[in-house]
Amino acid sequence: MNMNTETVANSKELDEKKMKKIDFKMVTFTLAGKDYGIDIMKVREIHKAEKFTFVPNSSPFVRGVYNMRGDIISVIDLRVFFNLPVEKNEKRYENMIILRLEDNTIGVLVDTIEKVIGIDSSRKQPPHPLFGDINIKYIESIVENDDSLYIILEAEKIFSSETITESRTPEKAIPAASAVEEIVFDANAIRTEDNSKALNIGFIEETLPTYAGFYPTALNRDWVIDRFDSWEKQRGSDNTQLDNKEDADAYLRGFNSPFTGELWGDEYISALTSMLPEKSGNVFVWNPGCSRGYESYSIAAVLKSKNPEILLKIQGNDNDLINISSAPGLMIEKGRVPSFYDSFLVSSEKGTQFNEVIKDSLIFEYHDLNNDTSLPPLDFVVCRDTLSYMNEAVQLKVLEKIYESMKPGGLLMLGINEKPSNGSNWELIENNGLKLYKKK
Amino acid sequence: MRVEYINPFVEAAFNILKEVLQTEVNREELYLKKSTQPVMGVAAIVGLAGDVEGRVLIDMSKETAMKVASTMNGEELNTIDELVKATITELANMITAQAVTKLHELGFKFDLTPPAIMTGDNMQVSDLNVEALIVPLGLPQGKIEINVAIKERVGA
Known part of the structure; x- marks a missing residue:
């Protein structure tokens, strides 16, 4: 009995000690079922919001702009930004954290907003390179609290492109997503125009990596497609396939920039x-x-x-x-x-x-x-x-x-x-x- | 990996091994590896600091380490004991020191840390953002890989 009270007292003491050392507070929220935190000093307020005004030609993760009591702020969907699945939202309102960065205010949409947790900043640990979901450069640190692991995000890093360029709408694209879109778009455009030509170009695009180590992507696809017409003229319409390395090299003739392998003129x-x-x-x-x-x-x-x-x-x-x-x-x-x-x-x-x-x-x-x-x-x-x-x-x-x-x-x-x-x-x-x- | 650094390491490793083991050393093709790399079993590590930063890792299997140490000491050694470790450490020291001397002659200055040795199974070495140059050397005792990961100090 005696011992028990002692332990209780001890643990209380310990708790108090821990409490005293709280020097970092974070707002916690979830994205795709995982816990994240963000420095409370960066958070201006929490908001439930709807009806964002769509901004044309912006990146997929930009939900639009929002009128917050007269201030127009841009709104970013953090789930899209990090390539996480977006749960279908039945409720009309979405959870938004308004972040105050150096000279910019930005709203980020998250799944749910949990609570404010105070921690001892010495318990923060550096991110581990193996974290899959989110690019490591956006992670400030990891902290464990009440048996849950929180990933603390670096707010400034996420929106650094905006603070530098001072542009109103964030334009930092997710390369993977945008590139895929471009490819699909290109391929479709050709297909409707001329099916067999598209098919032939498709074959050429598939064989170029094998024979020439050349990868047709959004980077160079315009040229690869343009090149096909002169290639067809040169080889005849039933002999457009690339059968070996020589063919592939011949197809790529003219791709290289001027003054390759010599001093510029x-x-x-x-x-x-x-x-x-x-x-x-x-x-x-x-x-x-x-x-x-x-x-x-x-x-x-x-x-x-x-x-x-x-x-x-x-x-x-x-x-x-x-x-x-x-x-x-x-x-x-x-x-x-x-x-x-x-x-x-x-x-x-x-x-x-x-x-x-x-x-x-x-x-x-x-x-x-x-x-x-x-x-x-x-x-x-x-x-x-x-x-x-x-x-x-x-x-x-x-x-x-x-x-x-x-x-x-x-x-x-x-x-x-x-x-x-x-x-x-x-x-x-x-x-x-x-x-x-x-x-x- | 700056090209001027490559040859001194290749030559130093080649010369030293040839000299201390009195055997033919077979140079294999150099290549680059990602910064995270498995270690074969025994690795001697030497740190570099100064104009450049990084490390040199002399990597081999336990069997190779024992055979190399046996040859260098002129006696049969069958366990990874203090003597084997000390011998491999010395080997690392000699190779790195000769390479650094050659580099110094070319005008690059940096300091070395004393070698440390690591043994174990299934080990990996990680050094973010530096790729490693692998210098594989074939010996009758087995394969030794000299693993050089150094970079210019950014902004220096």
Whole structure:
């Protein structure tokens, strides 16, 4: 008996100790049956709401805008955002948490809103990489309370794209979802137009990955479809199938951007130079798929001649060990390259190479885009005819990675016949046939 | 993985193993692996810090470790005991040190941590956002994989 009271007293004491240490409060809610939390300091209020005003041409997870006592706020469906199943809502009202971010107020729709829980912030644990449902970067930490595990979401991260661009409607698309839609749409459009042509193109699209390692997706499908007509003319209408690697390579002829595997020419340089913004300070460029490095050297020369004062770092990546290994010591045949490069070249008895200014700005890395990497904030990404040779999942992952790492207003250059699958995130700038995509 | 780093590690591993084991070492093709990778059974790990960050892992099966240690010590060793562990640790130290010396000559500076050894079954090593360069080396004693995961300090 005595002992019992003692234990009770003890546990009470313990509880009190725990209570004292509460220094983090969170609002908890559920999404698809799982518990989540969000820092209460970010929550302005809880609202039951209906009748959202639909915003045309917005991302699928944007439910619309809502008039909250005169303030217009955008409303995001968190379940769609995280690709979780949306339960059919019988009730008319939906549960909405109004979040107050730095200079933005946003409503998020969730399944149910539970309660406010206070915890000791030292009990928060870092997210584990294996959490499936939600991309790990949105998770701040995990905490256990009363035998339930709560995933604490990082509100700022989720809506970071809006706070940066200060746009009213969130435009950060879910790449997977939007890409799938685009594909379906394209295929349908052709099918109604000409069934057999669509079928033939379909066969070609299926065989290109096998023979050429080329993956037709929203990134390059426009070109693949356009190419079919000239291919049909060339081969005859009953001989359009690709039977081997040579056929596939022949079909892809003309896909590659100008100046693949050589230094860029004058016209290309002047078109690009006029499109680049004036820069100062640190400039980071990522050049995946740089092969033997001609592309990276060209970019370095273009940027350095436009703004000689910048502190330039270009990271060239390739997964071909032989090619990338020869990049740092690339030899140039003087006289056979445009005179534009002359001021950046030095000759020694070994031959002509780029000078220290250019070389010091380049880092060549042996890297496979299938694997993760960490990138500094980027000003410019040049990724020509590289993603088309990656499967769709990798294409989307890399594009997402680029978007994420890009500074606001940063520029993306893809192959001449490629366009970003997450198109709504980018603003197209065109000059002389050259296309750059600016981060919105 | 910066290309300048690759050769020093390949050469160091090749030279050291050839020298200490007095045997032919067979270079196999290099490749890249995701950051999470299984470990074969015995792994010596050396950390790098400085201009670059990361680690070098010398990975082999228990049988290979015992055979390599036996050859290096000139006696038959049949269990993973202190001597085997110390020998493999020393091997890791020699390989990494020679690679770092070569890199230093090229103008890259960084420090090493003393090697630590891990043994066990079904182990994995994870290092988010760094892919590993695998240098597989074939020996009469078995296969040794030198596993190099280093990256430039971001923003440095």
